[in-house]
Amino acid sequence: MPKQTNTKQKIIDAAIDLIAKNGYKGASVRKIAAEVGIRESAIYNHFKNKEEILKVIVSQIFATPFETHDIEERAKKGKSFLHQFAVAYKLVSFDRKMEKLFRVLMIELFQNGQLRESFLQELHQKEIQQLSKAFFVMMQEGLIRSADPMFMAQEFLSPLFYIRLQVSLLRIDSKSTAPIAAHFEKHVDFFWESIAL
Amino acid sequence: MPKQTNTKQKIIDAAIDLIAKNGYKGASVRKIAAEVGIRESAIYNHFKNKEEILKVIVSQIFATPFETHDIEERAKKGKSFLHQFAVAYKLVSFDRKMEKLFRVLMIELFQNGQLRESFLQELHQKEIQQLSKAFFVMMQEGLIRSADPMFMAQEFLSPLFYIRLQVSLLRIDSKSTAPIAAHFEKHVDFFWESIAL
């Protein structure tokens, strides 16, 4: 037998690929095994069952990639904080691995209650809370007009999400994302002009 | 045999229900037939195969429900046009049938190239074009600040889409949508304040 070639990771990667293409139900254990180069029964030496594979993948989706420290301090910089946030969001949107995980998320979101819970609580809520903290600081500093910080956070975040969705859809069909790549930064410009005093 | 009870429509409705819950692959011909109250073989008297059912459903998704006439004229009213648009969007978001179709769309969007094409071209592009026409008029009328109308349309539309997504997710788990129901109108207020001169 081959030595430590970390089959487990290969299985996860193959599963991500297949689920991102065909969904959880479309990614059969046999197809995953075939892509790794082993038989389906060998999979069960690494995972109790198919669902365990999904769980590992899901946990990767919510492994927070965003900087969460010093929000209050960094927020004082106003627009450049928003710019930083948007650029980080852009990077994640274009990262190959993260993009696949995003597809898995979108595909399974409506069919997996656990995933839904995590998306709303861990991902959405966390990002909103961070952003609303930042907007609150900006209001105190007199940088922006005053409004409900939480609502403002949603208004700022949702266009970023929508652009990410478009990027993901275009990339599946190998279409060019050039026309909307600049949208992330453009959104910051537009939004800042919308709230700056 | 029972007379004209329109089994075909029953099949479509059952299929929408099941696909909205379990995805296309999770909605087996047998399950659809069971929900209608017939055997699976009877389905094939009404549809050539399973995919034909999906095609009919997909066509319903893109049956445009939004008013498309008199955009230029109605746009002159400024904020109240945007309000109208948002409220129409809200109604569609909460309509039971449209909500199910939205779920079908989201579930299959990443797995069905035809659906992707239609979504980007027929739905997204159409809405953006209408809105950008409206914003262009508003700029000419001196109601709002000047900017790229197309981009402004996206900025206006994406939060509405995101709210719709949240509504749909909350409703699956029978959670209350009360906290975000007012977001549609709130978005119009916020956005108008962002662009009004």
Place this chain on the structure above:
DNA sequence: ACCGCATATGAACAAGTGATCATATGACTT
């Protein structure tokens, strides 16, 4: 050299899949 342990295989399973076909049923028209 031996053993154990992790990992592989191939066969088998029960269940479910989409689809087909001969056959039956019953509401219409004639």
Place this chain on the structure above:
DNA sequence: AAGTCATATGATCACTTGTTCATATGCGGT
């Protein structure tokens, strides 16, 4: 009453699904 036609059934098909199990293989430590 007879015949037609749309629609139903039940059996059956070839195939795929997730999972299990007995068995094999070979690397690392003794």
